Amino acid sequence: MAKSNFPAQISQSPIVGVFYLVFFAGPKVTENRVVLVFICLFKKIIIMSEFLKSKVNVAVQVLPTAPTKAAYDVVDEAIAVIANAGIKYRVTPFETVMEGSYDELMEIVKQVQIACFKAGAEKVMCYVKVQSNASEDVTIEDKMEKYDN
Numbered sequence: 001m002a003k004s005n006f007p008a009q010i011s012q013s014p015i016v017g018v019f020y021l022v023f024f025a026g027p028k029v030t031e032n033r034v035v036l037v038f039i040c041l042f043k044k045i046i047i048m049s050e051f052l053k054s055k056v057n058v059a060v061q062v063l064p065t066a067p068t069k070a071a072y073d074v075v076d077e078a079i080a081v082i083a084n085a086g087i088k089y090r091v092t093p094f095e096t097v098m099e100g101s102y103d104e105l106m107e108i109v110k111q112v113q114i115a116c117f118k119a120g121a122e123k124v125m126c127y128v129k130v131q132s133n134a135s136e137d138v139t140i141e142d143k144m145e146k147y148d149n
Contacts, residue, residue: 061126062075
């Protein structure tokens, strides 16, 4: 990694820039280079948030371990959080699919896990899948309409 290419490489990949700063630049790191890395990281976050303004689908599956309560009872508490969130959702045998803004759904995923612990879970495995589209909303119906009778 040539020193003269450092800013160009960071603008293409902030991770490469951070790797360079940590492992290669060492004590030679200047304040300007650190600021440049953070500016590039912030730029990538802003660009990503622009793509995530459309509706997305998030599927969440919780697998709680509760010593004093049946796992299905804990899962019911998690589903209640989703049902009370005011979003479109569909419960399936293995996961619950939600539709809404990325940030809103990620907050619900967090609340689902908290609900599991409040319901008596000692451990929670939480699997999350996200479907997004850069130019249009993603809906549950897109995937399900041909199967719904």
